[in-house]
Amino acid sequence: MNGETWTSLGSLLASLMFIWAMFNQHFNFVPFFARFAHKLFSFFNPYIQITFHEYSRDSFDRGTAYVAIHRYLSVNSMATAKRLKAAESVRESETLVLSMDDFEEMVDEYQGIKVWWTSRMTMAKGQSISLYPREDEKRFYSLTFHKKYRDLIIKSYLNHVLAEGKAIAVRNRRRKLFTNSKQAESHSGSVWSHVIFEHPATFETLALEPEMKKDIMNDLITFSKAKDYYAKVGKSWKRGYLLYGPPGTGKSTMVAAMANLLQYDVYDLELTSVSNNTELRKLLINTSGKSIIVIEDIDCSLNLTGQRKIEKNIVESEDEKVEFIRAVQNGRTGSTDGTKVTLSGLLNFIDGLWSACGGERIFVFTTNYLEKLDPALVRRGRMDKHIKMSFCSFEVFKVLSRNYLGIESHVLFGKIEKLLKEANTTPADVVENLMPKSSRDDGVHCLKCLISALEDAKVAAIAKAEKEEKLRVGKTGNMKENGGGENNVEEKTG
Numbered sequence: 001m002n003g004e005t006w007t008s009l010g011s012l013l014a015s016l017m018f019i020w021a022m023f024n025q026h027f028n029f030v031p032f033f034a035r036f037a038h039k040l041f042s043f044f045n046p047y048i049q050i051t052f053h054e055y056s057r058d059s060f061d062r063g064t065a066y067v068a069i070h071r072y073l074s075v076n077s078m079a080t081a082k083r084l085k086a087a088e089s090v091r092e093s094e095t096l097v098l099s100m101d102d103f104e105e106m107v108d109e110y111q112g113i114k115v116w117w118t119s120r121m122t123m124a125k126g127q128s129i130s131l132y133p134r135e136d137e138k139r140f141y142s143l144t145f146h147k148k149y150r151d152l153i154i155k156s157y158l159n160h161v162l163a164e165g166k167a168i169a170v171r172n173r174r175r176k177l178f179t180n181s182k183q184a185e186s187h188s189g190s191v192w193s194h195v196i197f198e199h200p201a202t203f204e205t206l207a208l209e210p211e212m213k214k215d216i217m218n219d220l221i222t223f224s225k226a227k228d229y230y231a232k233v234g235k236s237w238k239r240g241y242l243l244y245g246p247p248g249t250g251k252s253t254m255v256a257a258m259a260n261l262l263q264y265d266v267y268d269l270e271l272t273s274v275s276n277n278t279e280l281r282k283l284l285i286n287t288s289g290k291s292i293i294v295i296e297d298i299d300c301s302l303n304l305t306g307q308r309k310i311e312k313n314i315v316e317s318e319d320e321k322v323e324f325i326r327a328v329q330n331g332r333t334g335s336t337d338g339t340k341v342t343l344s345g346l347l348n349f350i351d352g353l354w355s356a357c358g359g360e361r362i363f364v365f366t367t368n369y370l371e372k373l374d375p376a377l378v379r380r381g382r383m384d385k386h387i388k389m390s391f392c393s394f395e396v397f398k399v400l401s402r403n404y405l406g407i408e409s410h411v412l413f414g415k416i417e418k419l420l421k422e423a424n425t426t427p428a429d430v431v432e433n434l435m436p437k438s439s440r441d442d443g444v445h446c447l448k449c450l451i452s453a454l455e456d457a458k459v460a461a462i463a464k465a466e467k468e469e470k471l472r473v474g475k476t477g478n479m480k481e482n483g484g485g486e487n488n489v490e491e492k493t494g
């Protein structure tokens with residue numbers, strides 16, 4: 001080609017570019033072609049892509065779907081991803097949390113179908129990848145799958161991922177033990193404060209009759225999985241347990257074991273710090289799901305029985321009525337300690353409209369005196385399961401011996417079995433004797449200590465029974481001398 005040809009080719013190209021520029025300016029061709037190319041590509045591309053952004057345009061909170069997916073991928077990518085990163089905050093979690101690093105890919109399988117997850121990030125124009133997170137970085141996960149599985153992935157797989165993500169959060173979180181107290185400076189009444197819940201009791205270490213233990217564990221697990229059942233029958237997802245028995249039989253320990261079994265938080269409600277029913281309701285609203293709300297020694301918290309008797313006009317004595325009226329005048333209706341929480345307020349707390357808010361909950365009341373409680377409070381439906389915590393039986397002792405001494409059987413066990421039947425001893429007393437007091441105390445020494453304590457308890461029990469018998473005989477004698485007693489009345493009448 002000679003110089004002339006080059007010149008004319010150059011001017012032709014320049015003219016074409018000029019015309020293209022003019023047309024494009026006028027008809028806006030580039031986006032049109034881009035859209036066309038995209039459509040063409042989508043038509044032939046057999047894969048679908050869904051993105052899940054960390055933040056939506058109008059929210060400062062991390063998207064719940066993104067967070068759940070993040071957790072799911074963190075756990076599932078652990079074995080395969082080549083680049084992982086540690087979470088910025090491990091405060092709420094029990095262990096160090098690792099997740100897929102940016103631009104990592106993970107292949108997941110669901111019902112034999114492969115899907116691809118990629119962790120991505122967009123940056124503002126003109127910025128390069130930095131080692132440090134920047135404000136303008138926008139993270140998202142993208143999920144790619146074949147279009148023939150569209151329904152399965154959207155309707156089933158994604159729900160599975162979100163549910164798993166939530167479950168992982170529950171498993172990894174540090175559980176909390178809440179208690180309520182009055183705020184001295186503020187007027188907000190009683191509020192929850194918390195510490196990390198670290199009680200080591202489990203159903204493994206809790207000494208109970210084996211059948212009873214199995215029954216309680218089954219009940220709890222069935223409850224925790226019964227979301228759909230409760231929804232179907234139209235009942236709020238909650239269950240009440242009443243634990244009653246003498247002090248030191250393991251009621252509080254059982255609450256801790258329940259919380260550890262179900263991985264629930266515990267709200268230890270101090271009723272005497274609650275001023276009135278409204279405050280009680282506020283406390284309830286501020287509890288989270290997956291929690292146990294426990295009121296210990298409920299008989300000491302409120303004078304519920306007396307109050308209900310007055311309400312129903314069934315006071316037994318004039319003194320009881322005077323005491324109640326005085327309480328009302330002093331503004332402490334039904335309370336033993338300056339609170340105006342009433343029985344009906346408490347009943348509403350357990351199963352009123354508000355009790356259904358916030359997910360699954362277990363209510364636990366403990367008491368040493370079942371007979372002191374108002375029947376309305378403990379009726380089935382409110383307190384669904386009544387659990388009697390008793391004195392230490394031989395079966396219970398065997399669990400304690402295994403836990404504390406590592407001894408499953410011993411020649412001294414026969415003597416201990418006999419003594420346990422003769423003296424009412426609580427598991428707490430047995431535990432006290434099974435704990436070594438010095439480094440030289442071996443298991444057998446502890447068993448001997450226990451035998452000696454049981455013998456003392458037996459002597460004390462016999463002495464108490466004799467004293468009570470004497471008192472009873474004395475009373476009957478007095479009544480006969482005075483011509484009293486039911487039999488006498490009957491004889492005279494007859």
Ligand SMILES: Nc1ncnc2c1ncn2[C@@H]1O[C@H](COP(=O)(O)OP(=O)(O)OP(=O)(O)O)[C@@H](O)[C@H]1O
Nearest residue numbers: 205206207246247248249250251252253427428431
């Ligand atoms: N059934 C049990 N299994 C294992 N340990 C027990 C059991 N019962 C009592 N203990 C031991 O005794 C101690 C006191 O038990 P716990 O506080 O649970 O009894 P309680 O019935 O709640 O007593 P209270 O009615 O006085 O509150 C616990 O720290 C635990 O070590």
